[in-house]
Amino acid sequence: MSNYRVQFEVFEGPLDLLLHLVKKEEVDIYQVNLTRIANEFIAYLNQMQELDLEVAGEFVVMAATLIYIKSRELLPRDQQVAAPGPEEEDGDDPRFELIRRLVEYKKFKDAAAQLQSRETEMGFIYEHRPGSLEFAAQTSPRRPEVSLFDLIGAVSSILKRYNTRDAVGEISADPYTVSEKMEELRTLITTRSSFRFSELFAAARSRTEVVVIFLAMLEMIRLKQFFCFQSADFGEIEVSTRPEPVENPPTPPDESIPPSA
């Protein structure tokens, strides 16, 4: 399935190949001779087969479309059968549909190129960041990172609040999923730069929910989306989205994310 990528890495799919062929013709997309393109496209597919590469389904579908277009043009206009299928109503020309897709794909490819140049430029600009000067109200020293055992200790103290272990009872489907909780945590963390560990569990209603939130948190730490710090010995663990400790610990909640995002 993905074999064609190895040898023909430039072509990410049939549209990419088609666009390449159009470019080779050095004409506007609207002016392109699709019958010639069809021949070249199929020649390329044959080449892939000669190289013993599996031709991906998308390429075959595109080849079929091109052959269809070509075959239609062999007939005089008045003998062309109106193509069946709802998409072909109102005399929709399959050539136009193909060109439409090509234009759309090309625009997004160009947009991707613009994003890429921005990506490059972002590597070239440096932010103005004055070093943190020692002022009167400066904050605590750098906090050490937290180990897994600290986290387990913290969560088990939270679990103590939910002591009602269901001794006997119905076994019901788990109402919470880790991915759902990850989503919730991600939303929560955008509202402030850092959170106290216990705050993440404030809304939990059962042991199961605490455990699921905890698993979600561990997963996000693994994905490096969350970082944990402890400002003082035996102090409460703080969770933040930044690898560096936040300068001013728990900031007031009204410091929300900018509105224009």
Place this chain on the structure above:
Amino acid sequence: MDLKLVIESLLFTAQKPLSPGELRDVLNKAADEDGAEELVRAFKKTPVEKIEEALHELSKEHEAANRTYRLVCIAGSWQFVTQPEFAPWLRAFLGVKNRPARLSQPGLETLAIIAYRQPITRTEIEQIRGVAVDGVVATLLERNLITQAGRAEVVGRPMTYATTPAFLEYFGLAGLDALPDADELRRIPVQRPDSLLTVDPNLATAPPDLASTPPVPMEFGNPEVPSATPTTAPEEPPIVA
């Protein structure tokens, strides 16, 4: 005192990018200090719009002054950054910026489609790109450049995707409106060409009436209504491969 200048001094010394809301909080705090002068108290309750206006003016002034740095807005927060052409020296002085690995071509294309058409389902992305995007979407999710935005109200309730604030930061965009050619790419107008010159001129059967077909502007790609029909051609034609 000019509001612009007060803001400039704050941004100049800030440890992190500041949003207009944060700037407003500082103005209020300064005005509330004991024994604050009239001058300082005058900026209490400055509306955020005024601050935004001042920021844009300030940014223009810096642009016009043609300095080595400029004031930019990234993901809604403002900061001073150097102009890119000074990178060679800054790299030697400060080191290479710590940025994640560059995105692949499929990654960029998929991200561009999501950025302009969000919220969008995976099927819709695949219709535009013409190839499966599962792996790419997973990578973009893992890099936190996109996020699951909800589910589309169509059969199967497929997941929809949207970009995150981290996307704006990564590309240095003020907001989604700052995407280049945003209007055009959200709905791409495609002109039906005067004549579809797809016909081989050697064929005697070229449809003679095509040349007279007037251009029909056409819009498509409504992000709200994911179409259930595939855009590929009908399966009737024989597969010669």
